[in-house]
Amino acid sequence: MTRGSIVSLGIANPVFRPNADEEGVYDNDGFVDQNFSEKVDVGLEKPGDTEKTVDGADSAPAPPTELKASLNLGHAVSLAVGQTIGSGIFVSPNDVVKQVGSIGMSLVIWLISGTLSMCGALTFCELGTMFKRSGGEYQYIKAAYGKLAAFLYLWVCGVIRNGMGCAAIALTFAHYFMDLFMDEKDPGFTVAKKSAATAAIVIIIAVNIWSTKIGLWMQNIFTALKLGALSVLVIMGIYFLAAGKTENISKNWFEGTDIDFAKWTNAFFASLWAYSGWNCINMMSGEIKNPTKTVPRALVLTNIIMISIYLIANIAYHTILPLSTLRNERAIAVKVGKVVLGEGTWGRVGEVFFGVSVAISTFGALSSSLMGSSRLPFIAAQEDMFPKFVALIQVKNGTPIVGLLTMGTLATFWVWPIDIGGLIKYVGFLSWAWWGMCFAAVPLLRFTMRGFPRTFRVFLPVTGFAIIASLYLTIGQFVASPVPCLGWLAVVAVGVPIYYGFVDPDNTCRTWMAWLLSKLSKLLKAEL
Template structure:
């Protein structure tokens, strides 16, 4: 006990003097007297890979996007086609990523591929865009979805006021950030429970829909293309909302180094997992249309709640409850991964050092988590869900397109690389062309300030790279040193040491 007190006093003294004490990260099962080789363990198999894809993709999107997809397509038939096409596009994109992931077997996903094909600047801009735009805006979207479903029981028959949903979303962001900052184990236990709840509510909706179709509730599928919209901009916005629900199709590439047999399990997980999610999404949308006309669905403030009220009475209260669980779980997962991405990027020197520190008592990347939470709260203040989805999708598909373009480029510039999974070159060409369409079409067909703000963020990343990464201006270090010291003292954080 005395030794422990002496150790703590030493740490406190070093922190007070501005010296960051190292923190040794020991993995589970490591003996204190034996050095451990610090490498990622290959313990993710085929079933785990499929579960990761399905669990990551099914989140808040299927409960909020059907309304926006229908609004932009104008009819039941085109909306179901868009949901199917989004699943096909996600599968094609993921197969291109499987080619990249087995050719460049480094974790990190797009960052590693862009670095290999185009050099450090596009790779940095991707990490910057993820940290400043994609991850916090995704966190904000999911928390706004949580807030809408949490508030709807208190406002029967009408849409909850925006101030209420935004305040609830901000509270959710704060709670989830605190949860992940306090304990990794607690956040993991919460995530496991909420994932089960998410899958259960999706299964309930699908089964109820199948029963209703068997009973002959198919009136809304007659003349299903009447009133369809086919404009350049509206179709792209329908894809934005549909693809938001499929986001996560590329997540397996972030853990390539941990797959037991990446050459087999990566493509198989994609071929099985994404079509499985596509079928689930189509069946859920069909279930919605068995009880609601297109007009009723568009007027619903929460489509899953309306479905539950009409089908699951007197147990309809289960639907908003489980959707709240599902969206809270998706937000928890988003916060968890965003914190790790920010932490690793800062550790590599591409962000300020304080974001690479961890709490000396709880061993969590709390500065990175708090930074992501602050940005998410900023995003929910001026925007609604649809605006944020457009903002998120615009940023994402710029770099998805660049990543599939990198596959095409490396077919000619890196012929020496081994390619255990080699997709036909037509696949990355198709995905790249669709990505260009998805980036240009909304600007041409439905211009919005969100696209300008997103472009400015990306350009801001280029300025940040030149000033802080490329030139390493000494004056920036002088400014940041006292700020880092005071934040370190305030949050009780220090750099992590990854070895003995």
């Protein structure tokens, strides 16, 4: 059967061969451009190779089965804002204030975190416009460090971290949703919460399998609703300021600041959890129209929007609630509704409004996360780094059906044995360890691929700041919690024999084992 027949069945090609456009194409085998005749060979099958048909004649390679590039700038920004604004802005301010101890320092943490996200996004602009295929970090790590490193990223992040992250968001949604009907102390609350989280995952996966467009429309609706809820929060803060109720912010903003850098690490992780999502655009760059221009614009616009929204929302929180309440109250948005509208019926209305708002916000974030995360196993499977069936595309609807089902199954798996706190505890640690490798890939690739045309070049000090920050976050967490971090290193190590035993096309593991067998046989004078 020829490759053309495989495509006609809707099965992804084993080697990616994108179609060239006016800007040139990098296909992980090399780069082809009208003004760049040299091929950068990294050892895979060449795009110009021909194949033999059944009768032995040469045939030109057929185009691959690819997801349609249907996302414009508005879609990309909506997707990123929708994934970024989840439960974080409604619960993370509590963790940040608890760790740093003052209004002013908490706002500084939010500003630095937003700046770090912006630097990461600008760094990813260069990588995203170089490697325009979906897959994000997976593609960058493979180009910079090789297939083994890319597989380990897939193993740790694609299988474990992304599934845990989606499960944490689903459980946050379910917690606030079920809190509208049950008391958290009720004996059946935990089971009901986990069941609701599972149902949310199933619904979102089903919608995205049916149609990517419907999934985007659903995403746009939830993005509008969550921005509406944040707008109400900001309006309440403005109302308090206009009414002269400034006693909560009239004192020295930096009074009581806790100068403990270990605690600051935890504060950064809390705020960065709220900012997480800035990289999802790169995960789907292969589905974005004119990615060379659209990806940088979308990333920059998203981060400007997020920094502005989060700073204004935090000022509103501090205006309405005293510092002691922010330290001790987990669901601070719900508390805001009660404080502004008072006790009794109206207070309950305020609690319900923000409870529903958080549920809507996290449901929308879950939709974005599942959509973006599903592309990683899909792309890896196309490149023989994951079981091939994961690369199947549903012919009628043009959606990555098995990739979506894979991520939905993984997220559902993590929902049941672990609760929210356990899930999110090290998601940030894993994320920033690998993101640090991606940031370092920019100067590395400028050296190893100097002749590669770049339509966007990030200012290297920006990348340097992102690298230093990721090292601080990773090493700081390792020092604070060495045993669990060593456990994650062990998980990474497990991926090495899996790669060499099942993925490595050169059977390196078999070669090593044969060499070892020969040497031991001679040394020990033994035979099989």
